[in-house]
Amino acid sequence: MPKDFSIKNFDSKREGLCFGCGCECGYILYLKGGKVIDVYGNPKVYPGMGSLCSKGIAYLYEGPSSPFRIRSFLVREGENFKEISREEAKSLIRQNLKEKVAVFVSPFFSLEDLKLFSRFDLYSDYEFVPFKPSTLKPWLWPQKKFILALFSEFVFSDVMLERFVIDAKERGAKVIGVSSLRDALLLKSSESYLLNLKELKEFLEGVLERYGKEFESLPSLVLIGDALLKSPLRNLTLKLLKVLRENFKVDYSIVGNVFRYPHRGLKEFKENLKDYESFILFGNPARYLNDQELKLLKEKFVISVTPFPNLTALNSRLILPMPLFHERDYLNLFSPYSELRESKRTLDFTPGYLEVLLDLLGEGEVLAFEEEEEISFKDEDVNLKGEVFYYYEEGLTPDYCKWFYLTYPLEGQRLLISQDLNLSFKDLKVERTKNLAKGTIFLQSSFEEYQPFLEGVRIGKLLKTPYYKLGVFK
Numbered sequence: 001m002p003k004d005f006s007i008k009n010f011d012s013k014r015e016g017l018c019f020g021c022g023c024e025c026g027y028i029l030y031l032k033g034g035k036v037i038d039v040y041g042n043p044k045v046y047p048g049m050g051s052l053c054s055k056g057i058a059y060l061y062e063g064p065s066s067p068f069r070i071r072s073f074l075v076r077e078g079e080n081f082k083e084i085s086r087e088e089a090k091s092l093i094r095q096n097l098k099e100k101v102a103v104f105v106s107p108f109f110s111l112e113d114l115k116l117f118s119r120f121d122l123y124s125d126y127e128f129v130p131f132k133p134s135t136l137k138p139w140l141w142p143q144k145k146f147i148l149a150l151f152s153e154f155v156f157s158d159v160m161l162e163r164f165v166i167d168a169k170e171r172g173a174k175v176i177g178v179s180s181l182r183d184a185l186l187l188k189s190s191e192s193y194l195l196n197l198k199e200l201k202e203f204l205e206g207v208l209e210r211y212g213k214e215f216e217s218l219p220s221l222v223l224i225g226d227a228l229l230k231s232p233l234r235n236l237t238l239k240l241l242k243v244l245r246e247n248f249k250v251d252y253s254i255v256g257n258v259f260r261y262p263h264r265g266l267k268e269f270k271e272n273l274k275d276y277e278s279f280i281l282f283g284n285p286a287r288y289l290n291d292q293e294l295k296l297l298k299e300k301f302v303i304s305v306t307p308f309p310n311l312t313a314l315n316s317r318l319i320l321p322m323p324l325f326h327e328r329d330y331l332n333l334f335s336p337y338s339e340l341r342e343s344k345r346t347l348d349f350t351p352g353y354l355e356v357l358l359d360l361l362g363e364g365e366v367l368a369f370e371e372e373e374e375i376s377f378k379d380e381d382v383n384l385k386g387e388v389f390y391y392y393e394e395g396l397t398p399d400y401c402k403w404f405y406l407t408y409p410l411e412g413q414r415l416l417i418s419q420d421l422n423l424s425f426k427d428l429k430v431e432r433t434k435n436l437a438k439g440t441i442f443l444q445s446s447f448e449e450y451q452p453f454l455e456g457v458r459i460g461k462l463l464k465t466p467y468y469k470l471g472v473f474k
Contacts, residue, residue, distance in 0.1 A: 106283025151225030
């Protein structure tokens with residue numbers, strides 16, 4: 001193994017963990033004059049083993065010097081923003097931050113933030129499961145001989161993990177892929193099912209009858225995409241998982257976005273907007289709001305904490321610059337695959353939001369909680385009324401203003417969506433394609449009215465139930 005991978009003229013190098021997703025691959029940064037000039041995957045660290053995905057490279061290499069990067073404190077005056085000093089930002093917060101505060105959590109939110117904000121009401125669009133979200137490390141998945149993958153396309157979340165499912169198949173495993181989108185995992189599965197929401201319900205109800213022999217006789221793994229947990233089929237999915245775990249001792253893993261600390265979900269956030277006067281918002285929750293909710297939010301005192309501009313920042317009173325995960329000491333609270341892992345800062349970033357809020361609020365305490373031993377769910381009847389369904393996922397690197405476009409061949413005629421669904425968005429177009437389940441529309445949740453390239457319509461304006469990633473189009 002070479003001593004150094006980079007052939008560039010660097011003067012220092014630093015190692016850390018990439019937290020652009022839940023994979024937590026190792027990286028090596030090569031610097032000159034304190035600036036990143038090269039980046040490589042660290043071969044000593046699982047699961048990357050020397051590789052990095054394009055999302056990780058974008059955050060590590062391009063993120064720190066991005067022209068879109070927010071680097072100063074900004075206050076809104078009318079429809080414009082002006083730069084203010086740290087002390088002016090502190091004064092504004094001191095005057096306006098009320099006692100009843102809602103905090104919306106997103107990635108790059110770390111343990112320091114949790115200590116600071118756990119005194120307030122926490123919300124997130126990332127899923128919380130009270131039990132252990134994974135029973136097997138991804139690099140051990142190839143040991144399995146039967147894998148049921150339910151909405152588990154890794155390219156939307158944890159890009160580097162798909163290799164382990166493919167490794168299992170190449171070693172003889174039978175891989176069953178199920179989704180509403182003919183994604184990469186479905187294309188590589190031994191057996192695939194392209195199902196809309198109603199068909200998926202029937203499939204889940206028949207899994208034991210269809211694959212009971214495989215679960216009984218083969219070492220098995222069930223992969224469950226977070227879209228299923230953010231759908232009307234959440235409890236049906238968890239009920240199936242509980243049966244498989246207890247009766248067949250299967251291993252499982254949640255795939256995608258989770259936040260490992262108890263919090264309220266997106267539905268409650270929308271319902272409770274009127275109850276708060278002040279908000280501290282990480283990420284881009286405004287994309288989930290309809291016009292009336294967005295207007296209501298803009299009337300409140302809203303602090304947006306973000307590394308890059310977005311719709312939430314534009315509708316906030318104050319914008320605080322946020323470091324990326326490698327510009328601070330960071331403990332990852334968002335991976336379903338590992339215990340909480342920490343990585344030390346490898347780049348500097350000033351000014352920061354944390355110091356400002358720490359001075360005003362003081363460090364708090366994180367309430368302890370223990371993950372439940374058993375999988376829990378609620379028994380409920382699911383009535384899926386409707387014939388048109390939707391499924392949405394993130395873009396590959398939404399925070400970096402780069403959006404992932406499907407690259408699979410599209411077939412059929414381009415039509416205005418209003419011709420099929422009688423919607424008011426006359427200029428919103430869809431593709432007719434065999435790569436989607438019958439009656440299903442695929443959406444990008446990263447699209448919004450404000451973005452540098454190919455602006456779209458936010459899902460909060462388009463959908464009645466944006467807290468479901470998989471739902472009925474109403």
